[in-house]
Amino acid sequence: xxxxxxxxxxxxxxxxxxxxxxxxxxxxxxxxxxxxxxxxxxxxxxxxxxxxxxxxxxxxxxxxxxxxxxxxxxxxxxxxxxxxxxxxxxxxxxxxxxxxxxxxxxxxxxxxxxxxxxxxxxxxxxxxxxxxxxxxxxxxxxxxxxxxxxxxxxxxxxxxxxxxxxxxxxxxxxxxxxxxxxxxxxxxxxxxxxxxxxxxxxxxxxxxxxxxxxxxxxxxxxxxxxxxxxxxxxxxxxxxxxxxxxxxxxxxxxxxxxxxxxxxxxxxxxxxxxxxxxxxxxxxxxxxxxxxxxxxxxxxxxxxx
Amino acid sequence: xxxxxxxxxxxxxxxxxxxxxxxxxxxxxxxxxxxxxxxxxxxxxxxxxxxxxxxxxxxxxxxxxxxxxxxxxxxxxxxxxxxxxxxxxxxxxxxxxxxxxxxxxxxxxxxxxxxxxxxxxxxxxxxxxxxxxxxxxxxxxxxxxxxxxxxxxxxxxxxxxxxxxxxxxxxxxxxxxxxxxxxxxxxxxxxxxxxxxxxxxxxxxxxxxxxxxxxxxxxxxxxxxxxxxxxxxxxxxxxxxxxxxxxxxxxxxxxxxxxxxxxxxxxxxxxxxxxxxxxxxxxxxxxxxxxxxxxxxxxxxxxxxxxxxxx
Numbered sequence: 165x166x167x168x169x170x171x172x173x174x175x176x177x178x179x180x181x182x183x184x185x186x187x188x189x190x191x192x193x194x195x196x197x198x199x200x201x202x203x204x205x206x207x208x209x210x211x212x213x214x215x216x217x218x219x220x221x222x223x224x225x226x227x228x229x230x231x232x233x234x235x236x237x238x239x240x241x242x243x244x245x246x247x248x249x250x251x252x253x254x255x256x257x258x259x260x261x262x263x264x265x266x267x268x269x270x271x272x273x274x275x276x277x278x279x280x281x282x283x284x285x286x287x288x289x290x291x292x293x294x295x296x297x298x299x300x301x302x303x304x305x306x307x308x309x310x311x312x313x314x315x316x317x318x319x320x321x322x323x324x325x326x327x328x329x330x331x332x333x334x335x336x337x338x339x340x341x342x343x344x345x346x347x348x349x350x351x352x353x354x355x356x357x358x359x360x361x362x363x364x365x366x367x368x369x370x371x372x373x374x375x376x377x378x379x380x381x382x383x384x385x386x387x388x389x390x391x392x393x394x395x396x397x398x399x400x401x402x403x404x405x406x407x408x409x410x411x412x413x414x415x416x417x418x419x420x421x422x423x424x425x426x427x428x429x430x431x432x433x434x435x436x437x438x439x440x441x442x443x444x445x446x447x448x449x450x451x452x453x454x455x456x457x458x459x460x461x462x463x464x465x466x467x468x469x
Numbered sequence: 470x471x472x473x474x475x476x477x478x479x480x481x482x483x484x485x486x487x488x489x490x491x492x493x494x495x496x497x498x499x500x501x502x503x504x505x506x507x508x509x510x511x512x513x514x515x516x517x518x519x520x521x522x523x524x525x526x527x528x529x530x531x532x533x534x535x536x537x538x539x540x541x542x543x544x545x546x547x548x549x550x551x552x553x554x555x556x557x558x559x560x561x562x563x564x565x566x567x568x569x570x571x572x573x574x575x576x577x578x579x580x581x582x583x584x585x586x587x588x589x590x591x592x593x594x595x596x597x598x599x600x601x602x603x604x605x606x607x608x609x610x611x612x613x614x615x616x617x618x619x620x621x622x623x624x625x626x627x628x629x630x631x632x633x634x635x636x637x638x639x640x641x642x643x644x645x646x647x648x649x650x651x652x653x654x655x656x657x658x659x660x661x662x663x664x665x666x667x668x669x670x671x672x673x674x675x676x677x678x679x680x681x682x683x684x685x686x687x688x689x690x691x692x693x694x695x696x697x698x699x700x701x702x703x704x705x706x707x708x709x710x711x712x713x714x715x716x717x718x719x720x721x722x723x724x725x726x727x728x729x730x731x732x733x734x735x736x737x738x739x740x741x742x743x744x745x746x747x748x749x750x751x752x753x754x755x756x757x758x759x760x761x762x763x764x765x766x767x768x769x770x771x772x773x774x775x776x777x778x779x780x
Contacts, residue, residue, distance in 0.1 A: 200578060250762055256578050257524045261718050262761040264711050268754030276748055389589065389707065396582050435599065443597030450586040457575055457583050 167301045172422040173415070178307050180414020181314025185369040186387060187394040187406040188321060189362025195338040195401020195467050197252055197355050202263035203243070204366065204391065205384025206270035211236040211367030212374040212383065213278055216285040225288035232367045240363025244356050252355070267384070275381050282380035310372045317368060318407060325403055334358060338401035338467045390417070393453045399463025408464060413449050420445035475726070479636060486628050495624055499696075502628045504736050505635045506692045511716040512639060512728030513685035518714070519723035520646060521678045522658030526581045526710050527568070527588030531561040531683040533705035535690025537595060540607045540700040550613035550621070554691045561687020562680045564591075569679035573672055585707055592705040606701025613695055621695060631692055638685055643725055645681075654678050715757055721769025730768050 190204050211232045218228035247266065251259045286292075287306040294302035325331035333354055336344040345351045377383065394413050398405025425441025432440070456463065482505075486498045510532050517523045535557035542553040568587045575583055601607050612621035621627045645651045657664045657671050664671050694700050703709070712735075720731025738756070742749030764771055 194578075200581075247758070247762075256581065257518075257718075257722075258761050258765070260524070260526070260581065261714065262758055264715070265754045265757035265761065268750045269758070272748045272751035272754065276751070385708065389585070392582060393586070396579070400578075438599075440597050443593045446593040447590045450590045453586050454571065454583055457579055457586075458571065461575055461579055 167298075168422075170298075170301060171303065172419050174303060174307065174311070175422075176415040176418035177411070178311050178314070178414075179418050180411040181311060181318065182369045182373050183387070183390055183394055183414050184314065184407050184410035185317060185365045185372075186391040187398070187410050188403055189359075189365045190391050191395040191398065191400055191402065191406045192334065192338065192358050193362055194395060196334065196341060196358055198341070199248060199251060200256055200259045200263065201248070202260060202388065203266035203270060204362070205388030206267050207236055207240055207363045207366040207384075208370045208387060209274060209381070209384040210239060210270065211363075211370030212285065212379045213274055213283065213370075214367070215371040215374055216283045216379050217278075219285060229368070229371045232371055233364045236367035236370075237360045237364040240366075241356055241360045244359040248359070249352075249355075270384075271381050278381075280381060282378045285374040285379045287375040306375060310376075313368065313372055317365065321403055330357070335467075390449070393449055395463075396453055397456045397463060399466040401467030402463070402465040405463050405465035405467070412452070416448055416452060417445070420448045424448075482632055483629075486625055490625060498628050499624045500736075500740065502624065502631045502692075502696055504733055505628075505631045506689050506696055507713075507716065507736060508729040508732040509635045509638055509692070510686050510689035510728075511713055511720065511732045512642060513682040513689065514713050515717045515720075515722065515724075515728040516642060516646075516685070517679055517682040518717055519721075519727060520651065520658065521654050521675060521682075522661075523573070523675060523679060524581050525572075525584040525679070526707065526714070527584035527586075527591075528682075528686055528713050529707070529709035530568075530588040530591040530705050531565055531686035532690040532693065532709070532713070533595065533700070533702070534564050534591065535561045535687025536694035536700045536704055537601070537607075537690075538687070539613065539691045539694045540609055541601050543609050543611075543613070544601060544607060548611060548614050550615045553613055554688060557691035558684045558688045561690065562684030564687075565683020566676065566680040569676045569683070573675050573679065585710070588705060588707055588710060592702055592707075595702040595705060602701070604702060606699055606703075609694060609698050609700070612698070613691075627695065631696075634688065634692065638688070639725070639729070642685075646725070650674070650677075715753075717767075719757070719760060719767055721767030721771075721773075724767070724769035724773065727767060727769045734768060 186204065186208060189207075190201065193199050193201050193204070214232035214235045215225075215228045218231045219225055222228070243266065247262065251262055254262075291306040291309050293305055295305045295308055297303050323331075325334055333344065333349045336347070336349060337351065337354055337358075341351070373387075390413060394409040395406055396409075397412060398407070398409025421442060424445045425437055428437040428441045428444070482501075485501065489495060489497050510528075513531075514525070514528045517525055517528075538557040538560045539553045542548075542556065547553060568584065572580055572583045572587065595601075596604050612627065615621055615630065619626050619630070621630065646655070653664070653669055653674050657669070657674060661671050690704070693704070716731035716735045717728055718731065719734055720729065721727035724730075735753075738753065739749060742752050760767060766773070
């Protein structure tokens with residue numbers, strides 16, 4: 165029982181950190197450029213597909229991740245320069261629709277290139293086995309690696325945003341875009357760079373989650389909704405909020421799915437418990453988000469003054 | 470002039486299935502019913518989105534709730550349309566009232582997110598209803614019974630019933646928008662602060678508008694359940710809400726027939742393009758992108774401009 169709890173906690177941590185990678189890019193784009201980007205999940209999907217394709221071509225996972233990061237960042241920057249730039253001044257509805265259109269386009273293009281069937285992406289050979297963390301408790305090495313990568317990226321982002329000049333520009337832009345532009349920050353370049361970094365983060369998340377979840381068209385949609393929930397809970401424009409929100413959502417989702425059905429089974433009939441349990445677990449995050457929106461609409465760590 | 474055009478189109482729609490039957494192309498009658506049902510759903514979204522200024526990303530939840538009401542009632546033995554269809558309207562309207570009561574306390578992007586969240590909750594709720602099919606969905610034993618010797622199993626009869634309901638709802642929507650209530654809602658869309666300052670209880674107006682739109686979507690859902698003979702939780706997915714929004718934007722936000730036009734164009738395009746290629750969504754995405762970037766007012770807007778330009 166204790167190992168189960170420990171395992172699920174680690175799973176929740178792993179999922180939460182990957183959500184953080186997606187949410188960080190999303191919240192920066194939303195916070196600085198005031199752009200709701202529904203195509204963010206598509207960048208994650210593209211990243212995963214690039215990793216799968218390069219692994220199939222060369223067999224090297226590390227090389228695949230590198231190529232995916234650069235490739236997705238390039239595609240993201242291309243999207244930003246061509247389409248998204250025109251949306252900064254538009255209202256949120258137009259942004260939602262335009263990025264939804266991009267989502268459809270990306271899905272179909274990926275389907276054209278790779279087909280509708282899910283693509284196999286296996287874990288790198290070095291990390292395929294279990295690791296003994298405690299006596300009698302084994303945990304997949306790859307998932308540990310994912311946690312490691314997630315933590316490393318979180319630290320990197322913290323250093324980048326909190327300790328560099330560029331990071332200062334990012335925070336200024338998130339806090340007050342017009343003032344930042346008035347103070348002389350090259351806003352256009354900043355926007356493009358932020359978007360590129362966000363896309364790169366998506367690629368890392370795609371590379372890490374690809375072997376665990378399936379690499380298929382539409383994989384972006386399910387995780388995109390969770391990412392939006394995360395940034396709403398955490399506070400738009402705040403990376404710290406994204407981290408806290410992501411860990412919260414990741415934990416609630418994973419632990420909820422693992423334990424709510426068993427919990428319910430103790431005082432409901434098994435048939436009802438197995439039906440209601442997963443639903444309750446899935447609903448839990450949305451209830452959390454609705455509660456945060458109701459009582460603290462700016463989120464837990466609002467970036468805007 | 471616009472009313473004459475509308476009456477002309479209505480007469481065309483009445484005559485069309487008879488012509489289809491004459492040439493033995495009854496598939497198109499069923500297709501037309503589908504278009505009319507989505508036209509009703511899109512118009513209900515247009516009411517809150519175009520005329521109310523409330524960008525709801527969870528409208529599919531009301532569509533699905535109406536559909537499931539009919540399906541569940543039929544599963545329990547109640548197949549009379551006179552019971553299940555009004556009930557579908559009221560259950561969806563009530564659902565919309567509850568969701569709206571919470572959501573309308575937020576603005577802007579938060580409203581979008583919270584309506585999305587509620588729709589997702591409804592989606593997972595219906596998946597969890599194992600007794601009514603859960604993830605696999607629920608079949609309807611027959612189409613609803615209307616009495617009067619009419620059998621809805623006949624596509625022709627069903628089409629006329631759908632046409633009558635859709636036309637009635639659109640007419641009511643037009644009357645509502647031109648009445649005081651509709652004028653207030655549109656004024657709130659234009660400038661809510663001003664309306665509050667004047668003294669209107671804006672929250673109440675928006676909530677009632679939201680509930681009415683939810684009810685209308687529920688009615689469309691009831692018809693959709695009959696049309697397909699099947700309901701599934703996929704009706705409540707957020708991508709379905711997105712599809713409805715696309716229809717409204719395509720047709721023209723804030724134009725009375727925007728929803729209708731959008732549904733027609735979307736479904737006809739889907740049917741026509743998917744005959745050529747399985748990747749028709751690519752064309753749809755590009756078209757939608759073009760419209761959002763360059764033709765903000767949708768097709769109805771372009772048409773209105775063209776008509777105005779000609780004058």
